[in-house]
Amino acid sequence: MPEPFMEGLIPTMNHxxxxxxTTDSYSQKFADYAGSIDAEVLDIGCAYGVATLAALENGARIVACDMDAGHIEVLEGRVPPHRRSQLRTSVGALPxxxxxxxxxxxxxxxxxxxxxxxxxxxxxVQAMADWLQPGAKxxxxxxxxxxxxxxxxxxEYERRKAAGEEWPGFIADVAPLLGxxxxxxxxxxLNPLDPDLLVRECQRVGLSIEECGYTGHGADNGEGNQHAGAIAVKPV
Ligand SMILES: C[S@@+](CC[C@H](N)C(=O)[O-])C[C@H]1O[C@@H](n2cnc3c(N)ncnc32)[C@H](O)[C@@H]1O
Known part of the structure; x- marks a missing residue:
């Protein structure tokens, strides 16, 4: 695995x-839930497997998928031998x-x-909803x-959100923000999102929302607002 860019953050190989x-609260809930059910689960965009490894340790059977074959190779090398039979891997990109x-x-x-x-x-989101069993999350x-x-x-995002734009966080040219x-x-x-947008897209495909909100690591190590999370359920 590459060296951290800064504490706790490992660069991807494909920018x-x-x-x-470490898992944020939503990824940890996935890992815990995955270990509590018999059905196989999917971690898509798994990178080097932060959530996949946590789910495997909880006993889950899991498919780890990423668009970058190099990430999958690193992940496979990180899986303890006694957990390998629980894991399948796949290289592919949404959508x-x-x-x-x-x-x-x-x-x-x-x-x-x-x-x-x-x-x-x-x-x-439509594809992922299709891949879920009824009642799955x-x-x-x-x-x-x-x-x-x-x-x-x-x-600017806050102004565009108040104006009702569909993708208010969209940044057409990130270069100036990256030096x-x-x-x-x-x-x-880049298309940064918020909890409302995740909820809207889940509801658009017929999923019902179990939980949503901001998450991340705050200055006091509490919940921050760097990430948006949602847990949605497919109707039975
Ligand atoms: C920012 S990292 C997040 C890794 C990990 N899921 C996490 O929460 O820390 C994004 C990962 O998603 C993968 N990825 C980005 N776009 C993707 C797509 N369209 N389909 C599948 N994987 C994608 C990248 O290769 C990378 O491994």
Whole structure:
């Protein structure tokens, strides 16, 4: 695994942000829930497996999927031998990756959706809803406009949200916020989300909301607002 960029944050190999070395509250709830059910679960955008490894330790059977084969290779090397039979891996990217419908007892998509355009988010949430068994749960986490480099344009997000824009956090050109230039492979845009937007997209595809809110690591190590989370349930 690459060296941390700063304490607790491991850079991805494909310039899709950083994997946290610890689970946020929503990813931890996924890991706990995954260990409590018999059905196989999915961690999509798993990176080096922070949530997958926690779920495996809880006894879950899990498919870990990421768009970057290098991340999956690192994850496979981190799995203790006695947990390997619980894990399947897959390389693929939302919204086009495909799994059979009504397959999983739970799905985690943590800190992936904000790398997508609005229509891709809609297609991804629809696809994940399709892959859930009836009664199964979708756990979503996304970076908010209050995260890291994007905080300086958070007032613009607040203004656009108040004006009713569909994707109020969308940043068309992130380069100025990253010191003026993009690393090769870095996306030019970003689509930070908030809990309301996660709820809206889950409800659009017929899921009901069990829980939603801000999460993250606050200055006092309490909950912060860097991440938005939602847990949604597929009707039986
Ligand atoms: C910021 S990291 C988050 C990793 C981890 N899920 C977490 O919560 O810390 C984003 C991860 O999602 C993957 N990813 C980004 N866009 C994706 C997509 N469209 N489909 C699948 N994986 C994607 C990246 O390769 C990277 O491993």
């Amino acid at each position: 899709r942000g950083f994997m946290s070395e 086009d990756v495909s799994f059979p419908t009504r397959t999983f007892g739970a799905i985690l998509c943590s800190r992936v959706l904000h790398f997508m355009l609005g229509d891709e988010i809609k297609r991804s 979708l756990f979503l986490v996304a970076d908010t406009p209050y995260t890291g480099f994007w905080q300086s344009v958070a007032p 003026g230039k993009l690393a090769e492979g870095n996306l030019a845009y």
